[in-house]
Amino acid sequence: MTIAFDPPPADKVALEEGVSFTPKFDQHGLITAIVTDFHDGALLMVGHMNAEALALTLETGVVHYFSRSRGKLWKKGETSGNLQHVVEILTDCDQDALQVKVKVAGHDATCHTGRRSCFYRAVTLKDGAPTLEIVDDHRHFEPETVYKT
Numbered sequence: 001m002t003i004a005f006d007p008p009p010a011d012k013v014a015l016e017e018g019v020s021f022t023p024k025f026d027q028h029g030l031i032t033a034i035v036t037d038f039h040d041g042a043l044l045m046v047g048h049m050n051a052e053a054l055a056l057t058l059e060t061g062v063v064h065y066f067s068r069s070r071g072k073l074w075k076k077g078e079t080s081g082n083l084q085h086v087v088e089i090l091t092d093c094d095q096d097a098l099q100v101k102v103k104v105a106g107h108d109a110t111c112h113t114g115r116r117s118c119f120y121r122a123v124t125l126k127d128g129a130p131t132l133e134i135v136d137d138h139r140h141f142e143p144e145t146v147y148k149t
Contacts, residue, residue, distance in 0.1 A: 003055040008095055016093050023054065024096040030066060031098060035110070038087040038101040044110040045118040047076070049098070061086050063100055080146045081106035107140040112147065114139035 008022040009015050015022070023031050030048040037044055047065040049057065053073055056064040063084035067074040077083035084102040091098055104110055111118040120136040 003058055005051055005054070015095060021091065022095055023051075023091065023098070024094060025051065026096070028068075030068070031096060033063075033065065033098045033100050035063070035084065035100045035102055038103050042117060043119055044084075044102070044104070044116070054098075057086060057089075057100075063102060076110075077104070077106060080109070080112075080141065082109050084110070109140035112143060114141045114143050114146075116140060 006020065006022050008024045009018070009020070014020070025031050029050045031050075031054065033047045033049050035044045035047065036042060047063075048068060049064070050066040050073075053064040053066045056062075056073070056075075063076050063086060065074045065076060066072070075083075083105045084100070085105060086100060087103055088101040089098055090101070107114075109116050111120065113120070115136055115138065117136065120134060121132040122135045123130055124133050125131070
C-alpha cells in the first residue's frame, strides 16, 4: 500500500477545521517533524520528512525521515537499535509541521552522540558573547561502538 497525500485545500476553514490530512510540504518537498517522548513530553529531536518518509512512518509505525545532508531516506534507529515507534502524530493548524510522539526502543537515546535528546546544550551569554553549556552529558551508549563504519 502506498499512501498519497492530496495538496492542501485553498479554503482556510477546510484546512484548519477539516478532517482531511493534507500535509503542506515546503519548496524542497519536506515537512518539519518535531519529535517528543510520549511519556514525559521531552523534546528529543527535529527532523524532516518527504512524502515517502511520512507514508512509511504511517504504514510501519516506525519513524522515517529524509536526511537533507545525505539526500536519502533514513529509518531512525536502524543502526543504533534506538527505533522510534509512533504513538501519535499531530499536525499544526496549517499542516506545515508535525509533532511526532514516540516511544524509543533500545537505549532510550535519540541523539547520535549517545544522549537521550539532540538538545543537550544551552545557549548562554558569557562575557557578552554567546556560548554553549552542556546540560546533559549522560550518554546512554557509546557512539564509537554503535556506529562502526
